[in-house]
Amino acid sequence: xxxRTLGNLFMxxxxxMLSLPIVVVCGAALxxxxxxxxxxxxxxxxxxxxxxxxxxxxxxxxxxSMIIAFGSAALAxxxxxxxxxxxxxxxxxxSKFLAGLGSMPFALPPIVxxxxxxxxxxxxxxxxSVWAGVVSHAALFLALPIVTISIGLQSIDxxxxxxxxxxxxxxxxxxxxxxxxxTIPYTVSGFFFALVLSFNEFIVMFFVSASSYSTVTLxxxxxxxxxxxxxxxxxxxxxxxxxxMVFSAVAxxxxxxxxxxxxxxxx
Amino acid sequence: xxxASQVVVPMTVAAAxxxxxxxxxxxxxxxxFLCLTPFLLVIVISFxxxxxxxxxxxxxxxxxxxxxxVGANWPDEVTxxxxxxxxxxxxxxxxxxxxxxxxxFPFTYLMTGxxxxxxxxxxxxxxxxxxxxxxxxxxxxxxxxxxxxxxxMVFKATGLTQxxxxxxxxxxxxxxxxxxxxxxxFKTSVFATVLTMAYLVWPYAVILxxxxxxxxxxxxxEAARTMGAGPWTVIRTVVLPAVRLPLIGSVLLLFVFLLxxxxxxxxxxxxxxxxxxxSVYEAVRGNTLxxxxxxxxxxxxLLTAGLFLTLGQWLTRxxxx
Amino acid sequence: xxxxxxxxxxxxxxxxxxxxxxxxxxxxxxxxxLLGPSGCGKTTLLRMIAGLEMPSGGSILLGEDNITALAxxxxxxGMVFQNFALFPHLSVRENVVYSLVIAGTSKSDAIxxxxxxxxxVQLSGYGDRRIGELSGGQRQRVAIARALxxxxxxxxxxxxxSALDAKLREDMQVELRLLQQRxxxxxxxxxxxxxxxxxxxDKIVVMSxxxxxxxxxxxxxxxxxxxxxxxxxxxxxxxxxxxxxxxxVRVGQSLxxxxxxxxxxSGSPVQIACRPETPYLDSDGIAxxxxxxxxxxxxxxxxxxxxxxxTEIGPxxxxxxxxxxxxxxxxxxxxxxTLPVEGLHVFPRNERAAA
Numbered sequence: 001x002x003x004r005t006l007g008n009l010f011m012x013x014x015x016x017m018l019s020l021p022i023v024v025v026c027g028a029a030l031x032x033x034x035x036x037x038x039x040x041x042x043x044x045x046x047x048x049x050x051x052x053x054x055x056x057x058x059x060x061x062x063x064x065s066m067i068i069a070f071g072s073a074a075l076a077x078x079x080x081x082x083x084x085x086x087x088x089x090x091x092x093x094x095s096k097f098l099a100g101l102g103s104m105p106f107a108l109p110p111i112v113x114x115x116x117x118x119x120x121x122x123x124x125x126x127x128x129s130v131w132a133g134v135v136s137h138a139a140l141f142l143a144l145p146i147v148t149i150s151i152g153l154q155s156i157d158x159x160x161x162x163x164x165x166x167x168x169x170x171x172x173x174x175x176x177x178x179x180x181x182x183t184i185p186y187t188v189s190g191f192f193f194a195l196v197l198s199f200n201e202f203i204v205m206f207f208v209s210a211s212s213y214s215t216v217t218l219x220x221x222x223x224x225x226x227x228x229x230x231x232x233x234x235x236x237x238x239x240x241x242x243x244x245m246v247f248s249a250v251a252x253x254x255x256x257x258x259x260x261x262x263x264x265x266x267x
Numbered sequence: 268x269x270x271a272s273q274v275v276v277p278m279t280v281a282a283a284x285x286x287x288x289x290x291x292x293x294x295x296x297x298x299x300f301l302c303l304t305p306f307l308l309v310i311v312i313s314f315x316x317x318x319x320x321x322x323x324x325x326x327x328x329x330x331x332x333x334x335x336x337v338g339a340n341w342p343d344e345v346t347x348x349x350x351x352x353x354x355x356x357x358x359x360x361x362x363x364x365x366x367x368x369x370x371x372f373p374f375t376y377l378m379t380g381x382x383x384x385x386x387x388x389x390x391x392x393x394x395x396x397x398x399x400x401x402x403x404x405x406x407x408x409x410x411x412x413x414x415x416x417x418x419x420m421v422f423k424a425t426g427l428t429q430x431x432x433x434x435x436x437x438x439x440x441x442x443x444x445x446x447x448x449x450x451x452x453f454k455t456s457v458f459a460t461v462l463t464m465a466y467l468v469w470p471y472a473v474i475l476x477x478x479x480x481x482x483x484x485x486x487x488x489e490a491a492r493t494m495g496a497g498p499w500t501v502i503r504t505v506v507l508p509a510v511r512l513p514l515i516g517s518v519l520l521l522f523v524f525l526l527x528x529x530x531x532x533x534x535x536x537x538x539x540x541x542x543x544x545x546s547v548y549e550a551v552r553g554n555t556l557x558x559x560x561x562x563x564x565x566x567x568x569l570l571t572a573g574l575f576l577t578l579g580q581w582l583t584r585x586x587x588x
Numbered sequence: 589x590x591x592x593x594x595x596x597x598x599x600x601x602x603x604x605x606x607x608x609x610x611x612x613x614x615x616x617x618x619x620x621x622l623l624g625p626s627g628c629g630k631t632t633l634l635r636m637i638a639g640l641e642m643p644s645g646g647s648i649l650l651g652e653d654n655i656t657a658l659a660x661x662x663x664x665x666g667m668v669f670q671n672f673a674l675f676p677h678l679s680v681r682e683n684v685v686y687s688l689v690i691a692g693t694s695k696s697d698a699i700x701x702x703x704x705x706x707x708x709v710q711l712s713g714y715g716d717r718r719i720g721e722l723s724g725g726q727r728q729r730v731a732i733a734r735a736l737x738x739x740x741x742x743x744x745x746x747x748x749x750s751a752l753d754a755k756l757r758e759d760m761q762v763e764l765r766l767l768q769q770r771x772x773x774x775x776x777x778x779x780x781x782x783x784x785x786x787x788x789x790d791k792i793v794v795m796s797x798x799x800x801x802x803x804x805x806x807x808x809x810x811x812x813x814x815x816x817x818x819x820x821x822x823x824x825x826x827x828x829x830x831x832x833x834x835x836x837v838r839v840g841q842s843l844x845x846x847x848x849x850x851x852x853x854s855g856s857p858v859q860i861a862c863r864p865e866t867p868y869l870d871s872d873g874i875a876x877x878x879x880x881x882x883x884x885x886x887x888x889x890x891x892x893x894x895x896x897x898x899t900e901i902g903p904x905x906x907x908x909x910x911x912x913x914x915x916x917x918x919x920x921x922x923x924x925x926t927l928p929v930e931g932l933h934v935f936p937r938n939e940r941a942a943a
Contacts, residue, residue, distance in 0.1 A: 007373075007377045010377065011378070014374045015392070018466075018470070019396075021403075021404055021406075021408050021410075022403075024407045025410070079294070079298070079301075082294050086291075086294075098294070098298060101298050101299070102302055104303075105301075105302055107520075107523070107576065108306075108523070108569060108572050108573070108576075109523065109524065109526045109527025109544065109569070109572055110527055111529060111547055111548065111568070112306065112527065112547075112565045112566075112569050113306070115305075115551050115561065115562065116304075116305025116306050116307075116308050116565075117305045118551065119305070119558075119562075120304055120305050120308055135301065142301075196394075196398040199400075200398050200402075201400065202402050203529055207551065207552060220403070232406065235403075236399075239400070239403070240395060240399065243395040243398045244391065244395045247391040247395055248391050251387045251391050256386075256387045256390050256391070257383055257386050257387060257390065260474060261477055261479075261481065261482075262379070262386070262481035486670070486671055486673035487673045487674075489638075489660070489669070489673065490667065490669055490673040491661075491686070492639075492640065492660040492661045493639075493640070493660055493663075493664065493665060493666065493735070494661075494687035494734070495662075495690060495691055495738060496690055500661075504686075509677065
């Protein structure tokens with residue numbers, strides 16, 4: 001059918017469009033000179049070496065990025081759990097408001113949240129500390145684990161909880177032995193979503209770090225102003241690979257379509 | 268949370284709801300602290316006063332707001348400089364969000380017709396590109412659209428520029444700001460800004476449209492086909508009515524998100540057509556260093572965002588009834 | 589009205605052949621049931637007839653016209669889906685006249701036809717209701733009216749009763765059959781419920797694993813099943829494995845008398861099917877094979893009694909209808925079972941028959 005080929009063509013075209021700048025960036029990382037040329041001139045892998053090993057500014061930026069990403073994702077999951085649980089268990093106005101509050105930073109323009117956090121940390125005297133960065137991102141990305149964990153909780157068969165109760169489980173035991181295990185994939189995916197988004201986030205980190213430390217995205221932004229070096233493109237490639245790996249893992253061991261909102265009946 | 272799922276809450280879970288107040292209080296405190304106070308601070312500081320140097324003091328003055336709306340020297344002279352910036356914020360955001368949703372819709376619709384396995388693959392692709400930082404995307408498009416080594420050069424090399432001149436379309440491009448006398452230029456133009464912004468949110472559009480489109484009952488489209496509806500009629504009479512609400516909702520959400528975009532605007536927008544997000548940045552951490560003024564603008568952005576989010580909520584509620 | 593003919597139809601999904609070499613004729617004005625367990629290919633076959641799936645091979649003819657490659661929206665066979673697929677954003681009337689509206693029929697004509705159809709399915713006055721307000725049975729009627737609005741050549745129904753509760757189902761089976769007869773429209777119904785097929789159909793096509801097992805009127809399918817699958821799927825049957833021995837069948841220690849078709853030579857392994865309502869218990873005057881048995885369980889469900897027995901040839905269930913006998917049977921009671929010749933069906937024993 002003509003329509004089917006047209007459809008496939010459209011999807012292929014969209015995929016190409018989507019990949020275009022990424023391909024450019026990856027290709028530019030292979031440049032041997034200091035400029036970003038595409039196609040690359042004198043391709044070399046020296047930039048990769050610089051990024052991961054030799055240039056201290058990049059190594060430090062990468063370390064900070066990782067600390068903040070892992071820390072904030074873990075913290076976000078930790079805070080999101082009770083919120084999602086309350087929402088599921090009670091579903092009253094108060095818990096809905098709480099979940100809404102927690103999702104607010106993600107829904108509103110991040111620049112405003114970034115500015116506000118900047119003020120907050122200044123008052124507390126911790127502006128520019130990495131820990132403030134961790135907490136900032138946790139607050140920013142709370143919405144993600146809230147959503148994924150909520151989806152997970154909704155998929156729990158209530159009769160399982162009844163069965164546990166008839167076998168003598170207290171609510172704490174039921175939580176630990178029935179609810180928690182059944183929602184592991186959702187907890188993990190919430191963690192990973194927050195992780196990947198944190199790696200790549202820029203504007204909030206800008207206001208919160210106040211130039212006293214840098215992450216990879218901040219470093220790139222600084223260099224944006226001053227002209228590129230292909231070393232930055234290495235950062236881009238790294239992040240893309242990390243994202244692809246993370247999401248492929250989620251897809252492999254979990255039900256990615258379901259996680260993103262599809263119903264589970266389709267095959 | 269539907270009412271039905273609430274009614275069936277079993278004893279164990281209901282008992283859990285009476286959890287120790289300490290834990291509940293802790294959660295509320297943490298959330299209010301982290302998620303509410305930053306916004307409150309911005310609001311409060313917007314009424315403040317800039318002090319010599321990079322600092323400021325507490326005050327309750329409406330000077331900053333006055334400056335945003337009618338300029339600092341009112342009533343002697345009126346400038347709408349900052350309102351203009353707000354205008355551009357809205358302008359870019361509207362076009363980019365509509366463009367993104369319009370192109371993401373057919374893509375997502377087609378995607379949800381594929382097997383679950385194929386959908387997973389596409390989702391990984393979309394999610395990976397979605398998580399790519401604005402900084403990288405801008406870097407990529409910067410190279411692509413660069414006047415010296417990107418697409419404009421491709422245009423020139425392939426003779427496309429010459430062809431455009433011959434056909435006469437080159438002058439139209441010049442009128443649109445997309446060319447200078449020698450060649451097409453894409454950097455710093457509305458086109459480049461909107462393109463990058465639309466590109467930025469396109470994967471979000473797919474993610475937002477995915478749930479409603481994947482839950483679309485395919486037997487309805489099949490029923491329409493057995494009643495004589497060709498493919499376009501099916502989309503027009505069955506698919507679009509079913510997803511009209513999510514489409515509008517997505518546009519609104521993406522619009523709000525794009526209000527705060529910073530990097531793409533600084534790189535791709537003409538100096539005369541910058542947005543409020545940029546001037547917030549400038550005021551708080553950039554060249555002008557006027558935190559209260561920056562906060563005032565941030566509040567305006569916040570209110571605009573809040574307005575559209577509420578609009579979205581109202582629309583959802585209205586159609587649910 | 590034209591008849592529908594399928595020749596050599598098959599359908600592959602990847603390396604799996606879902607439907608194999610189907611040759612069927614659907615006479616005009618008849619209701620044919622495609623009957624079989626889930627996964628047998630009946631729904632796939634229906635969808636190919638509707639044009640929602642393309643066959644991998646073979647041809648479909650409507651009267652003289654080859655419609656195999658015709659798209660669904662050009663065939664316009666009215667179809668009722670399992671979940672009814674009513675459009676929630678349109679009212680009842682708007683749903684019913686959908687096909688007319690998109691074909692460009694004038695508004696007044698469409699409204700008239702809509703009213704006529706709602707009358708037909710006994711939903712007059714429901715035109716302005718929303719789909720969400722309707723009960724399951726009402727939705728089904730709307731789906732039927734909607735499918736018939738375009739006056740289709742063929743009327744297709746995919747498990748139309750499965751979304752209704754049991755009590756409603758039986759009433760609707762009768763009603764739908766009467767409606768179909770009144771309109772005289774060629775109809776094909778897919779179902780897994782053999783009682784439904786027996787109630788409604790002029791002709792039943794029994795399917796299994798993508799193939800047609802038997803085609804015929806309900807009574808023929810019931811009383812003269814052509815293989816063990818059909819015997820098992822339609823109605824109930826007791827099965828025994830045996831070997832042919834000079835015109836009779838040996839099962840264990842017993843030799844059973846039955847009408848053995850000539851093709852069975854001595855030594856062939858066979859399967860015997862015996863419907864539970866045919867054997868007699870403790871009845872001397874009846875001709876047939878006799879077996880000793882003892883009662884293991886009695887199930888009295890009101891109109892019938894199922895007596896479970898352990899016989900010389902294996903476990904067996906005998907069914908007695910109320911009024912057939914006043915005798916009572918108790919567990920442990922010894923009895924003699926008589927198997928009349930005409931109540932036994934014999935089939936070759938092979939892998940496929942062991943369903």
